[in-house]
Amino acid sequence: MRTPNVTLIHETVSLCFDQVLTTMGEITKRMTYDFLARKGVGREDLLSRFEDVENLLVSLYGQGGRSVIIGTLAKLCEEYSIPLNLAYSDSLSNRMAQLTENILMQKLIPKHFRKDVDTRAFEDKTGSYAGWTD
Amino acid sequence: MDRAEFDSVIQVSLSNTLSSLGEDCLPSIQSLLGGERGPVANLIEHLGDLDAVLDELFGKFSKIIKHVTILQASSQLKLDPPSLGGSLSWMVEELRSALWKG
Numbered sequence: 127m128r129t130p131n132v133t134l135i136h137e138t139v140s141l142c143f144d145q146v147l148t149t150m151g152e153i154t155k156r157m158t159y160d161f162l163a164r165k166g167v168g169r170e171d172l173l174s175r176f177e178d179v180e181n182l183l184v185s186l187y188g189q190g191g192r193s194v195i196i197g198t199l200a201k202l203c204e205e206y207s208i209p210l211n212l213a214y215s216d217s218l219s220n221r222m223a224q225l226t227e228n229i230l231m232q233k234l235i236p237k238h239f240r241k242d243v244d245t246r247a248f249e250d251k252t253g254s255y256a257g258w259t260d
Numbered sequence: 261m262d263r264a265e266f267d268s269v270i271q272v273s274l275s276n277t278l279s280s281l282g283e284d285c286l287p288s289i290q291s292l293l294g295g296e297r298g299p300v301a302n303l304i305e306h307l308g309d310l311d312a313v314l315d316e317l318f319g320k321f322s323k324i325i326k327h328v329t330i331l332q333a334s335s336q337l338k339l340d341p342p343s344l345g346g347s348l349s350w351m352v353e354e355l356r357s358a359l360w361k362g
Contacts, residue, residue, distance in 0.1 A: 150320040189282050190321035197324040200331040210332050212280045
């Protein structure tokens with residue numbers, strides 16, 4: 127059982143990972159998810175098994191696979207408005223652990239969640255669709 | 261902020277991103293860009309070539325590498341990132357104009 131904040135981080139990491147894969151195209155994205163699933167890593171496990179995900183992607187794509195992990199970290203930092211500073215850690219999974227600890231300690235909220243809440247509040251108040259949504 | 265400071269932020273973001281891919285990645289690209297003249301120190305002067313080199317070396321992954329660089333630079337410059345596309349030099353110019361507009 128995860129607390130709401132932890133659940134939100136897991137969801138945000140999954141969202142960021144998905145956005146990064148999307149830049150590589152739908153086929154690559156589908157293949158990557160299938161590959162990870164065959165290796166026992168589901169979409170909901172990305173954060174808890176971040177190091178495994180990194181190793182699996184490097185085994186699948188070579189060094190380029192690491193860029194997916196770095197991209198996910200960069201998007202996560204963008205969501206929470208915190209600096210990426212990869213040099214602060216000796217490995218990408220350690221940096222992810224530092225970042226998530228930081229996010230939990232400071233009770234930070236990701237941008238996409240804030241936008242969802244603002245949209246719902248606007249629509250509840252006005253009874254009409256928010257103009258900034260699709 | 262003057263042009264030199266801006267270029268230095270982009271240079272550091274690029275170096276950090278490329279180094280994080282593997283310790284040989286940055287020196288290899290610097291050598292490749294310099295050719296017979298030897299490794300280049302200033303990547304900003306070769307942004308156009310760097311775009312092509314990243315595309316050639318990393319294929320589909322090059323876009324992610326460019327996006328990470330821009331996200332790092334935007335965070336450093338305290339600017340919203342520009343729309344993320346496939347051209348590093350274009351995104352750097354977008355960032356430059358956003359900074360000057362601000």
